[in-house]
Structure formats: C-alpha cells, structure tokens
Amino acid sequence: MPRPTDQLPSPPPSLSAAHGAELTALTEQALRRQRRALALALDAAFDHIPRLLRGAVRRALGT
Amino acid sequence: MSRKSESRAETAKLARLLGVSDPQALAFLEKAPAAELREYREAITDLLYDDDQELLQRAADAARLLPARTLAAIGESALGPLICARLTGLLEPSRAVEISNHFSIDFLAQLAAELDPRRAVAVVTAIATDTVVAVCAVMATSGEHVAMGRFVAHLDDHTLGLCVGALSDEDLLRVAFVTEGEERLSSIFETVGAERAARIVEAAKRNGLAEEAKHVTERLAVGKP
Numbered sequence: 001m002p003r004p005t006d007q008l009p010s011p012p013p014s015l016s017a018a019h020g021a022e023l024t025a026l027t028e029q030a031l032r033r034q035r036r037a038l039a040l041a042l043d044a045a046f047d048h049i050p051r052l053l054r055g056a057v058r059r060a061l062g063t
Numbered sequence: 064m065s066r067k068s069e070s071r072a073e074t075a076k077l078a079r080l081l082g083v084s085d086p087q088a089l090a091f092l093e094k095a096p097a098a099e100l101r102e103y104r105e106a107i108t109d110l111l112y113d114d115d116q117e118l119l120q121r122a123a124d125a126a127r128l129l130p131a132r133t134l135a136a137i138g139e140s141a142l143g144p145l146i147c148a149r150l151t152g153l154l155e156p157s158r159a160v161e162i163s164n165h166f167s168i169d170f171l172a173q174l175a176a177e178l179d180p181r182r183a184v185a186v187v188t189a190i191a192t193d194t195v196v197a198v199c200a201v202m203a204t205s206g207e208h209v210a211m212g213r214f215v216a217h218l219d220d221h222t223l224g225l226c227v228g229a230l231s232d233e234d235l236l237r238v239a240f241v242t243e244g245e246e247r248l249s250s251i252f253e254t255v256g257a258e259r260a261a262r263i264v265e266a267a268k269r270n271g272l273a274e275e276a277k278h279v280t281e282r283l284a285v286g287k288p
Contacts, residue, residue, distance in 0.1 A: 007110075008110070009103060009106035009107065009110065011103065012092075012095045012096075012099035012100055012102070012103050013099065014094070014095045014096060014099055015091070015092070015095055019091045019092075022091070023089075023092070023103075026081045026083060026089075027081060027107055027110070029081075029082075030080070030081045030082050030107075030111065031110065031111065031114060033082060034111055034114065034115075034145065034149075035114065035115065037143060037145050037146060038115055038118070038119070038146055038149075041141060041142040041143055041146045042118075042122065042142075044140075044141035044142075045137050045141040045142055047141065048133070048136060048137040048140060048141050049129065049133075049137065050133070053128055053129065056128055057125045057128055057129070060121060060124055060125035060128065061118070061121050061122060061125050062121055
C-alpha cells in the first residue's frame with residue numbers, strides 16, 4: 001500500500017511553482033518529523049512497560 | 064471582510080500544523096485565497112492523521128493491556144504530546160478521558176495543541192470543565208492561539224464562557240482571529256459583552272493588533288442577521 005508521502009496534496013493553485021515547491025517541502029518535513037517521533041516514541045515506551053507485559057504488548061503491536 | 068486578513072489567519076493555521084515556528088516564513092501564502100489555503104490545510108491534516116494509522120491503531124489496542132495510570136506515565140515521559148494526540152481519537156473515549164485524568168495540566172495543554180478536536184469530539188466534550196479552563200490558560204501562556212481556535216466549536220456555552228473569562232483581552236482577540244465559524248465567534252463575543260469588546264478593540268490598536276480587531280469586527284458584522 002503506498003504511503004501518503006507518495007500522495008502529497010497539490011499546493012494551492014494560485015501559488016507560483018517555487019512557492020508551491022517550498023510548501024510541499026515543508027509538508028514533507030512535517031510528515032517525516034511525525035514518523036520519526038512515532039518510531040522513537042514506541043521504542044522509548046517499552047522502557048516504561050512492566051517486563052511481564054512487554055511480550056504481550058509487542059505481540060499486540062506486531063513489532 | 065478583508066481577504067488578506069482571512070489569508071493571514073489561514074497562514075497562521077498552516078504554520079502551526081507544519082511546525083513552522085515563525086508564520087512570517089510563510090508570508091508568501093498570504094497572497095493566496097483563504098479558501099485555497101483552507102483546502103490545503105484540511106488535506107494536510109488528513110495526511111498527518113492518516114499516516115501510520117495501522118501502527119497507531121495497534122498501539123491504541125495494546126493500550127487496553129495496561130492500567131490508565133501507567134499509560135499516562137508512558138504518554139507523558141515516552142510518547143510525547145504529538146503521538147498522544149494522534150492516539151486520542153483511536154482510543155475508546157471513556158478510556159482516553161480516564162488516561163487524561165492522570166496527565167499534568169502542562170502536558171494536556173501540549174497534547175491539546177497537537178490535537179484535531181474534530182477527531183476526538185467525544186473525548187474533548189467529556190473532559191472536566193475545570194481541567195479545560197486550566198488547559199486553556201496554559202495554552203494561552205504558550206501562545207497556542209491557533210490551536211485554541213480549533214476547540215471553540217467543541218466547547219459548550221458554559222465552558223466557553225469560563226475560558227473567555229480566564230483569558231486576557233489580547234489572548235482572546237488572537238483566538239477570535241483564527242476561530243472558525245461566524246456563529247461560534249458570535250458566541251464568544253456574546254459572552255464577552257459590549258464593554259469588554261470595546262476595550263479589546265481599543266487595546267488592539269495600541270498593541271499592534273488592529274488588523275486582527277478589524278477582521279474580527281467585520282466577521283461579527285457579517286454574522287449578524
């Protein structure tokens with residue numbers, strides 16, 4: 001299944017090509033930042049989960 | 064109504080969504096029609112919320128295995144406000160509220176700043192009124208006026224009135240500038256009353272917020288029958 005970066009919305013049509021590209025780049029950055037935050041957050045979360053439950057949580061997450 | 068001001072309000076919302084700390088960096092957007100910017104912002108909101116949806120849903124499902132207090136500790140110390148905001152709409156609303164009861168007000172304010180309340184209406188409306196007012200005050204201090212503007216449509220009149228009372232004139236004007244929907248904007252100013260509204264407009268002229276005051280005044284006039 002394609003990830004949404006492949007489907008970034010077109011910038012507002014009244015923007016110049018350069019400004020449209022600038023806005024698209026900022027959107028890509030925001031998306032990457034969110035993905036990085038999610039990956040780091042899930043890793044960090046395991047340190048806070050009681051050891052006895054970590055296996056069950058990993059299975060539920062499918063990681 | 065000034066098209067430039069409408070576009071400026073939309074630019075501020077896009078800047079917040081994209082994590083651009085200085086909206087002036089996006090000043091080039093102010094020339095675009097507000098409707099185009101709004102459409103783009105809504106598409107980006109969907110993009111950000113729908114990304115990694117499956118993994119987030121599995122995380123929300125896994126949350127059933129842990130007590131609310133533990134989840135709040137994990138949320139505040141490991142997941143952070145952005146991921147907690149994305150998870151909020153994926154949890155059972157009663158469970159999300161239960162977890163939120165263990166969050167600090169400061170963290171709740173950060174979470175609220177990242178939340179699209181339309182995706183968690185049942186949670187937002189179930190949070191205790193005094194918590195909402197406390198969060199509102201912290202968000203104002205943090206300059207999260209754009210995020211606050213998103214919540215106005217989802218607060219009942221009583222809670223909205225308490226929030227309006229907790230805000231300074233300047234904060235209130237900044238929130239009103241980006242609040243969507245003329246009807247809800249009118250609700251804010253019905254709560255404010257004519258005397259305070261006049262004071263807000265006067266102070267705005269002195270504080271470099273004349274454009275915001277003019278825009279809000281014009282929108283209020285449009286909303287009148």
